[in-house]
Amino acid sequence: MIENENRAIGFFCPACQQAVIAEKSVFELTATNSTISCPCSKCELKLELQDHLIRMHTPCLFCEESHVFTCPLELFLSEKIIAFSCGISQLDTCYVGKREEVYKAMDRLQETVDVLANQNDEKSIFMNEVVMQEILEEIKVIGERGGISCTCGSQQWNLNLTYSAAEINCTVCNGALKIPATTLSDVDDLCCKMTLTIQEKKNA
Ligand SMILES: [Zn+2]
Ligand SMILES: [Zn+2]
Ligand SMILES: [Zn+2]
Known part of the structure; x- marks a missing residue:
């Protein structure tokens, strides 16, 4: 490990969705607590020193919560790259490591962020x-x-x-059976059914 090498820290800002990558020297990181703010100034990542540990408060784009990760300082300062992931979405939410590794990882994650952003725009059909x-x-x-x-x-x-919902329609009388399709218990309910019966629609 080269003592003077900078460490890069990357995350996505939940407020403006942009990638934030900051570099800190090992000296800075071991001297005091530090903060990395997004240029939009709406969110920040906080680093707290605690003996031989570093505690990181990370804003998370995916679940919009903030996560707290604790990592041995030695690893934090030496690993090629460490990925911290969001327990809710299972996606990586923050990287720490060598500059080029963090940039590469953030590029890959950007693709996921883009896909998710598009989905939200279009409002999924179901x-x-x-x-x-x-x-x-x-x-x-x-x-x-x-x-x-x-x-x-x-x-x-x-x-x-x-x-x-999924609606099963009788093509003869136009009767309909509505099957809710929003939660896993809807699936369970349907799984245990051997038959489905549409109620006849009587013409008035
Ligand atoms: Zn921002
Ligand atoms: Zn999260
Ligand atoms: Zn019918």
Whole structure:
């Protein structure tokens, strides 16, 4: 380890979404507590010294909480790169290490940030994509074994999807059965059903 080498610290600002990468000398880091602020000045990462440990308060773009990471000072100052990850999103939320390694890692993470930002812009079509997928899979399985029918006697149906539900419609009488698709318990509920019955729609 080269004593005078700078350490880079990188994270994404939850307020303005930009990458913040700062360099601190080993001298600075071991002398006193320090702070790294985003240029937007809305958030900052705090470093606190505590004996041979360094405690880092990191703003997190992914869950918008702040995480506290504790790391042995020796590792903090010597590792090529250390990734600290958000316990909620499982994504890396902060890197510490050699300058070029931190820049590389932040570049990779930027791609994820971009994807997530796009998703938020478009507002996903379903409230919970994963649950909707599982619900559709289940409906398909039940349908394939002939388990879907309407009280009018029809076994012809089609599927309409909304933001939070899958609706099975009888093609004969237009009756509908709405299957909620927002939480994992919706999936559990559907999994234990052998058959699905649409209530006939009686024409007035
Ligand atoms: Zn910012
Ligand atoms: Zn987080
Ligand atoms: Zn029907």
